[in-house]
Amino acid sequence: MSIFGKKPQQPTDQPLLPGTAAPDQAGGSTKFPGIRLKESSLSRRTFLMRSLALVTGAIAASLAALGLGAITAPALRKDASQWSPIGRPGEPGPGEPDLATLNTPLLTSFTKLSHDAYMAARPEQIPVFVINEGDSKFTVFDVRCTHLGCPISWDGDGEKFNCPCHGAVFAPDGKVLAGPPPKPLNRYETKLEDGVLYAGQLQV
Amino acid sequence: MFAGSLEWVEERLGLRPVASRVLDHDVPQHITWWHCFGGLTFFTFIIMVATGIIMAFFYVPSPDHAHDSVAYLQNEVPFGAIVRNLHRWGAYTMVVLVVMHMMRVFVQGAYRKPREMNWIVGVVALLMVFGFGFTGYLLPWDQKAYWATNVGINIAGSVPFVGSFISAFLRGGPQLGALTLSRFFALHVFILPLLLIVLLSMHFGMVRKQGIAEPL
Numbered sequence: 001m002s003i004f005g006k007k008p009q010q011p012t013d014q015p016l017l018p019g020t021a022a023p024d025q026a027g028g029s030t031k032f033p034g035i036r037l038k039e040s041s042l043s044r045r046t047f048l049m050r051s052l053a054l055v056t057g058a059i060a061a062s063l064a065a066l067g068l069g070a071i072t073a074p075a076l077r078k079d080a081s082q083w084s085p086i087g088r089p090g091e092p093g094p095g096e097p098d099l100a101t102l103n104t105p106l107l108t109s110f111t112k113l114s115h116d117a118y119m120a121a122r123p124e125q126i127p128v129f130v131i132n133e134g135d136s137k138f139t140v141f142d143v144r145c146t147h148l149g150c151p152i153s154w155d156g157d158g159e160k161f162n163c164p165c166h167g168a169v170f171a172p173d174g175k176v177l178a179g180p181p182p183k184p185l186n187r188y189e190t191k192l193e194d195g196v197l198y199a200g201q202l203q204v
Numbered sequence: 205m206f207a208g209s210l211e212w213v214e215e216r217l218g219l220r221p222v223a224s225r226v227l228d229h230d231v232p233q234h235i236t237w238w239h240c241f242g243g244l245t246f247f248t249f250i251i252m253v254a255t256g257i258i259m260a261f262f263y264v265p266s267p268d269h270a271h272d273s274v275a276y277l278q279n280e281v282p283f284g285a286i287v288r289n290l291h292r293w294g295a296y297t298m299v300v301l302v303v304m305h306m307m308r309v310f311v312q313g314a315y316r317k318p319r320e321m322n323w324i325v326g327v328v329a330l331l332m333v334f335g336f337g338f339t340g341y342l343l344p345w346d347q348k349a350y351w352a353t354n355v356g357i358n359i360a361g362s363v364p365f366v367g368s369f370i371s372a373f374l375r376g377g378p379q380l381g382a383l384t385l386s387r388f389f390a391l392h393v394f395i396l397p398l399l400l401i402v403l404l405s406m407h408f409g410m411v412r413k414q415g416i417a418e419p420l
Contacts, residue, residue: 066287
């Protein structure tokens with residue numbers, strides 16, 4: 001005798017396979033004699049196979065959902081909102097840009113704390129074009145061309161922005177004048193507080 | 205839309221006999237619940253592979269970033285904590301299940317002729333599972349990981365004659381550090397899985413060839 005199961009029974013000429021009906025089950029339930037079970041088109045074998053497929057599929061789908069959720073989440077993450085000082089228009093400190101000149105794009109940069117996943121937060125220089133439009137109104141353009149991200153430059157004589165990569169030309173208000181870019185230059189949110197100009201989120 | 209796709213493939217490749225041979229074979233009548241532990245161990249191995257691959261999207265085997273990247277996965281990534289804990293608890297479960305499997309084979313005497321080779325393959329695979337546990341324990345690179353590995357390597361160092369070489373090899377030098385972490389990572393993620401897959405193929409192939417042992 002064994003706790004691991006019975007010895008195989010006397011071999012019949014037709015071995016009993018899972019799902020095949022034993023001869024004594026044909027006439028009715030052995031537990032409840034007299035009650036005839038309804039004939040079902042679903043055999044035990046098919047039922048077990050489908051159950052197994054269902055459970056396997058559910059486990060695989062759960063794992064796939066966890067994995068896809070985890071690895072797509074970083075793509076949906078937004079930068080935390082933060083305001084970074086650009087300068088004090090009209091009264092620049094040492095090393096700061098003078099933002100007093102009206103209606104002329106000025107290439108400068110601001111320092112933003114960059115949070116790169118598990119890396120320690122570190123300061124990052126973000127180059128921008130700042131235009132003082134007077135009346136305490138400022139436009140801060142991202143320097144990257146909206147075509148493929150090359151840095152644009154300001155052509156003071158022609159009063160336009162040029163991209164070196166594919167010949168794109170932008171107007172001083174950011175509109176596309178020529179070339180392949182699909183949309184105008186991107187801007188940063190701005191605010192003027194206590195005489196300091198701040199850049200916020202990039203408006204894409 | 206995809207109705208008939210299966211028939212389309214079947215008409216060209218004729219895979220149905222292969223599938224039924226692999227999945228739909230007869231099982232002897234003396235099978236009991238005790239016979240499930242091998243398959244359950246394999247199931248946990250699949251869970252380990254799946255969750256391990258997900259974690260590989262985030263983990264960095266460098267002393268500077270290992271702990272931070274694990275903490276990031278655990279605290280910031282959606283489902284990161286459940287994926288990591290599935291891997292962790294799955295590892296504990298796998299060790300328990302594989303030992304149960306081995307006990308069944310031992311008590312039942314299923315290792316006897318003609319299945320001696322499958323027993324040996326199984327014992328090597330068991331050692332690999334322990335190797336997975338040992339190498340994986342270091343990867344989070346926290347105090348517990350560091351000192352547990354220190355203890356483990358010192359135990360390996362107590363082997364007569366070659367002990368000091370073994371411990372230096374495991375450490376990748378005289379001190380437990382950057383090279384230890386990267387070689388434990390390589391063992392855990394590349395070497396051991398490949399070897400275990402090969403061994404499991406042999407293990408399962410021999411079971412199919414020789415059948416499941418008769419009870420005592």
